[in-house]
Amino acid sequence: MSDFVDSVNIHVKAGTGGDGLATFRREKYVPRGGPDGGDGGRGGDLYLEVSPHLNTLLPFKFQTEFAAQDGITAGRQKQTGRSGHDLTIAVPPGTSVTAEIEGAMQTIDLLFPGQKLLVVRGGKGGLGNIHFATPSNQVPRIAELGQPGEELELHLELKVIADVGLVGFPNAGKSTLLSMVSAAKPKIAHYPFTTLSPNLGVVELDDFIFVMADIPGLIEGASQGVGLGHDFLRHIERTRLLVHVIDAAGTEGREPFEDFQTINAELKAYSEELAQRPQIVALNKHDLPDAQAYDDMLRPQIIEWGIASEDIYSISAATNQGIKPLVVRIVEHLREMPERYVDLPRSKEVLTFQYANVDQNAFWIEEEEDGVLRVHGKKIERLVSMTNFAQAEALDRLQRVLGAMGVSAALTAAGIQHGDPVRIEKAELIWSDESGNR
Numbered sequence: 001m002s003d004f005v006d007s008v009n010i011h012v013k014a015g016t017g018g019d020g021l022a023t024f025r026r027e028k029y030v031p032r033g034g035p036d037g038g039d040g041g042r043g044g045d046l047y048l049e050v051s052p053h054l055n056t057l058l059p060f061k062f063q064t065e066f067a068a069q070d071g072i073t074a075g076r077q078k079q080t081g082r083s084g085h086d087l088t089i090a091v092p093p094g095t096s097v098t099a100e101i102e103g104a105m106q107t108i109d110l111l112f113p114g115q116k117l118l119v120v121r122g123g124k125g126g127l128g129n130i131h132f133a134t135p136s137n138q139v140p141r142i143a144e145l146g147q148p149g150e151e152l153e154l155h156l157e158l159k160v161i162a163d164v165g166l167v168g169f170p171n172a173g174k175s176t177l178l179s180m181v182s183a184a185k186p187k188i189a190h191y192p193f194t195t196l197s198p199n200l201g202v203v204e205l206d207d208f209i210f211v212m213a214d215i216p217g218l219i220e221g222a223s224q225g226v227g228l229g230h231d232f233l234r235h236i237e238r239t240r241l242l243v244h245v246i247d248a249a250g251t252e253g254r255e256p257f258e259d260f261q262t263i264n265a266e267l268k269a270y271s272e273e274l275a276q277r278p279q280i281v282a283l284n285k286h287d288l289p290d291a292q293a294y295d296d297m298l299r300p301q302i303i304e305w306g307i308a309s310e311d312i313y314s315i316s317a318a319t320n321q322g323i324k325p326l327v328v329r330i331v332e333h334l335r336e337m338p339e340r341y342v343d344l345p346r347s348k349e350v351l352t353f354q355y356a357n358v359d360q361n362a363f364w365i366e367e368e369e370d371g372v373l374r375v376h377g378k379k380i381e382r383l384v385s386m387t388n389f390a391q392a393e394a395l396d397r398l399q400r401v402l403g404a405m406g407v408s409a410a411l412t413a414a415g416i417q418h419g420d421p422v423r424i425e426k427a428e429l430i431w432s433d434e435s436g437n438r
Helices: 174-181 230-236 256-270 289-305 323-336 378-385 392-405 407-413
Strands: 007-013 046-050 065-067 087-091 095-101 104-110 116-120 151-158 164-167 199-205 208-214 241-247 279-284 312-314 364-367 373-376 421-424 427-430
Touching: 007 116, 046 095, 046 104, 065 087, 095 116, 116 151, 164 174, 164 230, 174 199, 174 208, 174 241, 174 323, 199 323, 208 323, 241 256, 241 323, 256 289, 279 289, 279 323, 289 312, 312 323, 373 378, 373 407, 378 392, 378 421, 392 407
Parallel strands: 007 065, 046 087, 164 208, 164 241, 241 279, 279 312, 373 421
Antiparallel strands: 007 151, 046 116, 095 104, 095 151, 199 208, 364 373, 421 427
16 A cells, blocks of 8 residues: 555544533531532544644544544532543645535645644533522423534545646656655656655755655646546645656657647646646756757747746756756746745634534524424524433423524424424424424
8 A cells, every 4th residue: 555645534523512410419407408410521622733744644544533532421519520632633734624514615725834723613511400590490400411512524635735846747757857856765667657646855955945746647638537637636736836857758659749738738727827837847868869869859849839948958867967957947946936825824823614603593494305394503403412301301491492482483384283293403303282392
């Protein structure tokens, strides 16, 4: 199995709040002690945080389910249960996180070491019976269950963060070039798709350091997923500069200028913006006579296509010929360009997905496929999830809230009949004409 994994799906769940307690004091000389049940602890939150020590999503191939710790059930004598521990999951720089939030897909990019995303929030702890005592009910036998933690399905996609991306057909010499200019040791052999994952190398020239990525070989149709297709085109998106390596000797039986046109057509088909990225052309394999013969014909064609003459270099990655001038030109380009993501905030503020600012009391009713009515709404769903249906007083409380919020009247207007089921959150209640609902 390759150690490089750049796309995974995972399921994350925050901790459920601890249950509240319905207990009473038992004190000497106090025969009718009041309620003393405490509140449950809050469930732990779940975060993603960028780690500079990771460069792959491989760990998520072996673990796809993650859950923060649940809150602890309350104690007697008004003791609050302990909150669950938060869970922080490390991801590599360049990870895009996509989730469906309120029916719409949202994506957040995690780019810098230490950048943090609050993915799902822990549930509130349930209230103990000390909160339900009233002058008319001094011995409440009711306590809330802990609120379930939020959960989401996440798609994680890693897009390599590099200053320079090497593009070109398989066996054009990209891996060899990377090995010559950096300490990277990519696998090099004479057959298509030697490189099956992006290789990164750190290149240093005098006081200037940059990261170069060897993007696996593209072929015609890559923008539609042919060959390695979208698996690696995404990794070019975040580079500032492209170095287009061409087999100028035509050793694979292809015509060099057609290779150049084909790769650029695929870049444009994938992204118009990517096709406009600054580009240097490296005419490789100039240690071979055929490359030298092609040179006079290739240069005018590439210049006519739109590449400046000072950005075309004849090189031999295998023999290190012409490599130094090429690197010098790359550095000149990078010095003139703005830093990557210079306009993005680098504060320590924790990122979050965007949720609509909806009325907590709002609700709506829909008929499901089997004809059963379902009530939706943040407040009513939260209340039902935290209701202990084993407690008679909890059911009475739920019935009162349904009436006060207008849910009972709305269900009646929707045509609900005695004995019909109605669903709220994960509960299914049976409607009763005598008492509104059960």
